[in-house]
Amino acid sequence: MKLLLVGTKKKTSLTVLSVIGLCLWQGIKAQTGLPKPDIFAEPSSVVAPGTNVTLRCSALQSTSQELLFTLSKAGSPGYPHPEKTGSEARFSLPSVKVRDAGSYSCFYSERRHAKGKSETSETLDLVVTGSLPRPSLQALPSAKVSLNGRVTLRCVRPVKPSLGSVMFMWLKAGTPEPLGRALQQSQRWANFTLPSVTVQDAGSFRCVYYEKTVQPRASEPSEPLYVCVTGEKGTRLQTPS
Known part of the structure; x- marks a missing residue:
């Protein structure tokens, strides 16, 4: 298909060449740019x-x-x-x-x-950690969970001090990085759900919260909460070593 633009032939040619040149330059830049670390x-x-x-x-x-x-x-x-x-x-x-x-x-x-x-x-x-009061951590409906069951870990911070945006995090013993994070603007609690519990999910959990500011303060970790995973007859299943 041939496109004819009456009265603007030279200007159109320059525009098309400029667009092609820009696309080529962007392609070269994308190929030679250094990826983020x-x-x-x-x-x-x-x-x-x-x-x-x-x-x-x-x-x-x-x-x-x-x-x-x-x-x-x-x-x-x-x-x-x-x-x-x-x-x-x-x-x-x-x-x-x-x-x-x-x-x-x-x-x-x-x-x-x-x-x-x-x-x-x-x-x-x-x-x-250590600049703000520790939160509480509870398991809903229970810290004793059947295999493939569902459990929600609710982290609740104290009423005081009054804070703005707060990030909640859930930690598990033996796992170096947080399992999950949740940002709350005004609510004092946040949930982290394990939707289908396995034997590997059993263990000791804590939670922490911190301010989302340039110089953030963070809480003490909560007291540990142990999640126990049980079999069909309610027997406790051990995490494989």
């Missing part, structure tokens, strides 16, 4: 004060190029890694304090090639 916290992103934490920024693709990684924290300047590294950099936070809590991200660039910096990683919230 992953960011992890060790031993966990939820820690008590005084814990030694390492934030790992890892490029998703291995490379022989020297990379320069930069760690960013919301409300603070970037922290370039002092050394050129391979596909990963580690940023140490010794004996963390409440002021170290916050939202972290990272990016990297290649030393020898002018490709600019990578996309920025997803955000990692580092939570340092």
Whole structure:
């Protein structure tokens, strides 16, 4: 099919060429751009004060190029890694304090090639517990659950202090990262549901909440709640070792 635009032939040709050029440039940029890295916290992103934490920024693709990684924290300047590294950099936070809590991200660039910096990683919230009163944790309808049954873990924070946006998290012993998160604007409680319980779901659970601010305060963890999984005749099923 031939498209004829009367009286605007030269202008149309230039416009079409401009659009083609823009598309080609965007395609080249997409092919040569550096993918965003992953960011992890060790031993966990939820820690008590005084814990030694390492934030790992890892490029998703291995490379022989020297990379320069930069760690960013919301409300603070970037922290370039002092050394050129391979596909990963580690940023140490010794004996963390409440002021170290916050939202972290990272990016990297290649030393020898002018490709600019990578996309920025997803955000990692580092939570340092102990500044707010502990919540309570309850299992609904019961902490004793039949195999393939359903249980809801409800985390409830105290009435005081009055807070704005609050993030709730559920933790399980032996699992370094939170099982789930829920943001609440005004409600004092949030639910986390295990819809079809398996033997592996048995164990000790806690919950924590923290403010969604640039310098967040976090609660003490709740008292532990043990979820027990039972068989058809009500016998307790042991988690395989």
